[in-house]
Amino acid sequence: MSIGEKGRGFRILAGFLVLWISGLLIGGLGSVRSWDPPYSNPATDGKRNLWFIAQAAAGPIAFGFAALDASLIRGAEDDELIEITMHDQTTGTAHRFTSIGHAADFGTLFCALAGLINFAVALDAGGRATSDRRGNGR
Amino acid sequence: MTALPWVPFMQPLPGVQANWLWLLPILVFGIAMMYKAVRVVDLATYWREVGMMTMQVLLAFLGLATGVFMIVQWIVPLLPVG
Numbered sequence: 001m002s003i004g005e006k007g008r009g010f011r012i013l014a015g016f017l018v019l020w021i022s023g024l025l026i027g028g029l030g031s032v033r034s035w036d037p038p039y040s041n042p043a044t045d046g047k048r049n050l051w052f053i054a055q056a057a058a059g060p061i062a063f064g065f066a067a068l069d070a071s072l073i074r075g076a077e078d079d080e081l082i083e084i085t086m087h088d089q090t091t092g093t094a095h096r097f098t099s100i101g102h103a104a105d106f107g108t109l110f111c112a113l114a115g116l117i118n119f120a121v122a123l124d125a126g127g128r129a130t131s132d133r134r135g136n137g138r
Numbered sequence: 139m140t141a142l143p144w145v146p147f148m149q150p151l152p153g154v155q156a157n158w159l160w161l162l163p164i165l166v167f168g169i170a171m172m173y174k175a176v177r178v179v180d181l182a183t184y185w186r187e188v189g190m191m192t193m194q195v196l197l198a199f200l201g202l203a204t205g206v207f208m209i210v211q212w213i214v215p216l217l218p219v220g
Contacts, residue, residue: 007181015171022164028150072148099150102158107150110165117172124176 012121019114020058024065027099027107029073032065036074054112057119062111073097166195 023031034056037049055062073095081093099107144152154161170191178187 008175011175011181011184012172015168015173015175018171019165019168022161022168024147026151026154026161028148030150097145097149101155102161103150103154106154106158106161106165110161110168113165113169114172117169121172121176 012118016058016114016118019110019117020061023107023110023114026110027103027105028097029065029069030095030097030099030104031107031111032062033069033074033108034063034066035070051108051112055108055115057115058111059118062115162199163192163196167192170195 032052032055033049034052035049036046037051052062052066055066076095080095082096084092084094086092098104167188170188174184174187174191178184
């Protein structure tokens with residue numbers, strides 16, 4: 001479906017890719033994770049990552065990278081895992097490439113914002129008639 | 139096989155923990171690109187508007203940081219203890 005504003009669409013895509021690719025570069029594959037949020041112990045918690053709700057608004061690309069994370073990072077073989085002490089003093093394991101600290105925070109944030117703004121853009125595109133676009137009070 | 143120092147998209151970016159503040163301009167720039175692509179009336183002014191919004195948001199952050207710094211460093215120490 002098109003509303004005939006390809007120039008605008010390509011610029012939106014460019015902005016989306018700046019945020020999405022930056023997020024993945026900063027935090028690695030763990031930036032887009034549907035289960036086991038950062039700082040949780042998968043062995044004891046195993047809970048849904050709420051940040052993924054925002055990231056899922058990016059569309060199939062979010063589910064694709066979440067699946068990659070699930071297979072390459074969370075589902076890695078034992079020799080790729082290291083033992084770590086969690087914030088609640090329990091002992092857990094994590095992939096040696098798991099991002100922590102600001103890298104995990106910003107990677108997740110970049111991708112979540114890309115998804116959220118993508119959702120807002122979709123609402124904007126679907127909410128008004130083509131003749132009503134830009135110029136009339138916007 | 140020699141191990142690479144950093145595998146993009148697989149490993150987190152090295153040095154982020156100490157230099158995270160430099161991520162802020164990139165974040166604001168990306169947001170401005172998407173926001174202005176929807177909002178601008180004339181796409182010919184797109185990049186100028188993106189640059190202006192990025193600078194405005196960064197200056198707002200700087201102003202907020204300065205204000206909080208002044209409160210914490212100068213005003214809070216003047217408050218009576220207890």
